[in-house]
Amino acid sequence: MTSIVSRHLFGPGPTNAYPEATEGLARPLLGHLDPAFLAIMDETCEWLRAVWGTAQNRTLPLSATGSAGMEAAFVNTVHPGDVVVVAVNGLFGQRMCEVASRCGAEVVAVQHRWGSPVDPERVVAAHPAPAIVAAVHAETSTGARSDIAALGAAVRDAGDALLLVDAVTSIAGIELLADEWGIDIGYAGTQKCLGVAPGLAPFTISERAFGRRVERPRSWYLDLGLLGGYVGDAGPGPRARTYHHTAPVAMVSSLHAALGRILEEGLDNVWARHAAAGQALQDGLEAMGLELFADAGHRLPELTTVRVPDGVDSADVRRTLLERYDIEIGAGVGEFAASVWRIGLMGPNASPDAVALVLHALGDVLGRPTSG
């Protein structure tokens, strides 16, 4: 019999799951129209509103991974020829350009140096009257955090564009206040700070954006007009469930369990825990003589990027960490594939023991012992 492999998932995601999420995943399956499941779905949507920081009725877990959330965001809101301004400061901003373009957008990409945050002034100056302005809150490819509050204010001052935000790596890890910041369309993933397996895309859309949506989008599966009935929130009027597709019941139950745990701990406490773990990791890496990659003052606590020291083989180190310690960390992305590591401390891994473990193990493999 082969033994079951167990890893410390300290890469850019997936992270290890909260124990509650694993328990939710393994429960007996329910029918997707069972009253017991519908209650779980309702509560999941309600709790998602809490982690999004929104009162938007149309907040739900889409039945696919975070990348499908990006697709849903654009396919439902881009009318042919619409100008979409995309702030690009990493891979996921780049991907937004590609996805928006496939949806028929005229894309205006505002390029930023990788590792830097998005500059609201440059983004807003890029076009006088875009239909949509899009940005990534927490760039998973670089570890940079952008100020969405400032971007939202700038976008509102400049006109009436919709604000579309990727919160895949920020949700339930750092402050996220969708309504206060003016996020009209937001998507996320479950496999980062929510501490759930990958497979769902928490999604939210404002009434304003929903009112401007594409009536019959090219995607049937991600059509928000049809999905309203699926979660029993078809807008004003009596709540009615309509069959759209079979909900991924196990994944939804798992997300439900994790959200319950997160809200019981308290969002402020969860954010503080991620902040503390990230700071301790970044301090420890610098104490080891390593250089952080993302700009100071704009570093995500939940995903730390660090430069691979000269003369060190990035892949070798990652392989040794995996083989010796069952620790996964991530490579860099694009031109930084071999010169940057990405270390994620998300969900249950935002903890002192994870910090201690990864610092010790990395110090050992690099021959730079930590003081701990």
Place this chain on the structure above:
Amino acid sequence: MTSIVSRHLFGPGPTNAYPEATEGLARPLLGHLDPAFLAIMDETCEWLRAVWGTAQNRTLPLSATGSAGMEAAFVNTVHPGDVVVVAVNGLFGQRMCEVASRCGAEVVAVQHRWGSPVDPERVVAAHPAPAIVAAVHAETSTGARSDIAALGAAVRDAGDALLLVDAVTSIAGIELLADEWGIDIGYAGTQKCLGVAPGLAPFTISERAFGRRVERPRSWYLDLGLLGGYVGDAGPGPRARTYHHTAPVAMVSSLHAALGRILEEGLDNVWARHAAAGQALQDGLEAMGLELFADAGHRLPELTTVRVPDGVDSADVRRTLLERYDIEIGAGVGEFAASVWRIGLMGPNASPDAVALVLHALGDVLGRPTSG
């Protein structure tokens, strides 16, 4: 503390999971690029080829539910203005028309009476030179089984259209021989006879169909040209993994475990088990004086449709079964919503104990005791 709800899922799906699938779901998560996970993904694709009855290299689990499989099938193969002939004998054929139309197809729908199988002659006669002919193998809305071998032969005789088949409710339940029957594009779901939670769409596409695909489909998430690299089968040449999206690792591990169990039992034995359970159920229902809905000779064993007796409230019976016995059966669909029940015995529920339980319980609720 609330007790955990556990149901007998005898509806049209999801079914209860094979125990191996539940175990696979609850294992420690792996990174989506971890060598241990890539080995699981490779074996999953290999085992999917076995249940599809295909040697097609491009066979993989798409990261969304079966309905997204339908979307992937059309979005990757329909060029604007292509004629797509759809055999419609139930809800899922209807849905194919809608999805194909959104992809830009000129749809020719060939309507059949609900409960009847698809008629290959009528389908082939509907258009002289379609690009695609599409049909549902096992119509979940009606319980009818269509002869895809005969349809495939007719399509080949008539021209060079691609054959696109929905195998959501047939895969791993009844005979499915994709290569022998000439299926070019096939999609399925995990929550029926595969005995896994909903959330993945097993997919297969032939070289011929892949060669005619849309180069830059409207969907980035379901773009098969990009997904080849994701599963490490980017066609001829060295196998290389490219990051596309984060694989839903828990669901894939669960599917892997279920497939291992199914192939260990043997596909012939699995089909025979479904056939025996379905026949015993259908015999028992008729012995109870109930009338089956789907045409005799074309009934699916894994999904039985039965007419609600005159004077009986369909929803009342379903509610009582749920409350008294924790048994879920399905309502009918469309105009048959209140006049037909759908009883599924899929995956682990294709068993004598499930037959005995559902017959006894239904007999009890209807006041028609069974002899057993």
